[in-house]
Amino acid sequence: HPVNGLLVVDYKAQNIRQEATASALKLGALGLLVIAAVCLGIWFALVRLVITPLNAVEKATKALSQGLFDTQVPVRGNDEIARLGSSFNRMSDQLRQSLQQLRQSEHFLQALIDAIPDGIRVIDPDFRILKANAAYCAQVGQPMDQVVGSMCYASSHGRDTQCPYTMVRCPVVELCHQNGDQMTAQDKHIGIDGNELYVEVSSARVDMVVDGKAVACVVESIRNLDEQAKISQQQRLSEIGLLAAGVAHEIYNPLSSIDLGLTALQSDLEANEAAKTLEYFETIRTEIQNCIKITDSLLLLSAPAGNVQNLIALDEVVPETLSLLRFEAEQTGVTITHDIPNRSRILGSDSDIRMLVINLAMNAIHAMPDGGNLHVTTRREGGDIVLEVSDQGVGIAPQDLSSIFMPFWSRRADASTGRGLGLSIVRAILDRNNAKIEVESTLGKGSTFSVHFPDADHEVQDGNA
Structure with a gap:
């Protein structure tokens, strides 16, 4: 093929470069827009499908940690996040049910120990009260929220430091620190108002889990001895039952005299001896009056104690009450004497004062x-x-003087069986009648109980002054 000629084409490339550059920029911008749109879509998808559900789970977790166990998270779809939310909701339900069961168990336990009439408290080795019942709170006069968490020695003994266990038996020391098993002791608690409360404390060691650790604690059952020693009508009748033999003897003698008098009266009437007949009538009248006095004394002694205070003449009440003990005193070789001046008058409950005299005399x-x-x-x-009231008995040992008024404490010299309630009943009567008592005793020589009553006549004079 022969070359017939040359064709020369000449053009400017600048425009082509500009167009190529512009096209490239357009394509790049379009690519960036596509990438931005894709990223934005992915972001919205992440926010909607991942971040928002996870934020909801996070908020629900915080709420759960604050005790809001009814918290739930919304569940959408069936992906991993949705399954996570479902698992969280199931966990929340289980925690709520477990907490509800725990609260029910706690309420059941609290109601159970609150139903116990004796005071109950649980103490850890650091002397802190972990749990208590309503009866204990009533004993110390403190609300439950003040009792739980307080120190046992502060709650029951009003102390700032623990009780000196070298002087008193401390259940926490003996059972927790010295690995004891159980113990029973009598103690004296002090209420928030400063009143003394005699109690019997039965304690046992129990191992409990506290803050995830096994801890040896003490459970105390505290019986209020003062409550048991309160005078009830049944107790009064029980005390009076002890006087039955003496009363029967006191009534039997006048009745025998009456019978003899009637027999003699019958004989004298038959013999027409009028002078002697009048003497027999006087004897019969006197003995009948004696029977009436004894019966009245017994009825007044058995009367329920009332809240109304009456004017009581001790020169009448004391001899009448002591007469009921004459037979029992004679059986033991005891001579009863009294010297009650006239107008020895007090304000109080008649049956209470008679019961007080009976118990001190007995x-x-x-x-x-x-x-x-x-x-x-x-x-x-x-x-x-x-x-x-003075006797010539065996006396009371000095170390026992602080215990004689405790309920169920008894040390009878005649070896007879007693309930130990006599002097505790006296103390209850004194509290009700605004009186106080002092005791002086010497071993081998006897004891003197001095009861101080407000003088009714002195109060009247003060009121008129």
Whole structure:
């Protein structure tokens, strides 16, 4: 093929470069837009499908940690996030049910121990009260939220430091620190108002889990001895039952005299001896009056104690009450004497004062198994009437003086069986009648109980002044 000629084509490339550059820029911009749109779509998808559900789970977790166990997260779809939400909701339901069961168990346990009439408290080795019941709170006069978490020695003994266990038996020391098993002891608790409360404390060691650790704790059952020693009508009748033999003897003698008098009266009437007949009538009348007095004394003694205070003449009440003990005193060789001045008057419950005299006198008789003299007297001292009951018995040991008024404490010298309630009943009567008592005793010589009552006549004079 022969070359016939040359064709020369000449053009400017600048426009082509510009167009190519512009096309490239357009394509790049379009690519960036596509990438941005894809990223934005992915972002919205992540926010909607991942971040928002995870934020909801995070908020629900925080709410759950704050105790809001009814918290739930919304579940959409069936992906991993949705399954995570479903698992969280199931966990929340299980926690709520477990917490509900735990609360029910706690309420059941609290209701169970609140139904126990004795005081109950649980103490850890650091002397802190972990749990208590309503009866214990009533004993110490403190609300539940104040009792739980407080120190046992502060709650029951009003102390800032723990009790000196070298002087008193401490259940926490003996059972927790010295690995004891159980113990029972009598103690004296102090309420928030400062009143003393005699109690019997039965304690046992129990291993409990506290803050994830096994801890040896003490469970105390605290029985209020003062409550048991309160005078009830049944107790009054029980005390009066002890007087039945003496009363029967006291009534039998007048009735025998009446019978003899009637027999003699019948004989004299038949013989027409009028003078002697009048003497027999006088004897019969006197003995009938004696029977009436004894019966009245017994009825007044058995009457329920009331809240109304009456004016009581001790020169009448004390001799009448002591007459009921004459037979029992004679059986043990005890002579009863009294010296009660006129107008020895107090305000109080008649049956209470009679029961007080009976218990103090009975206590004195039991203290003289070999006989002796029981002397009752009254005197004025300042603004008080002092009733003194003195015996010539065995006396009371100095170390026992602080215990004689505790319920169920008994040390009878005549070896007879007693319930130990006599002097605790006396103390309850004194509290009700605004009185106080003092005791002086010497071993081998006897004891004197001095009861101080406000003088009714002195109070009247003060009121008129």
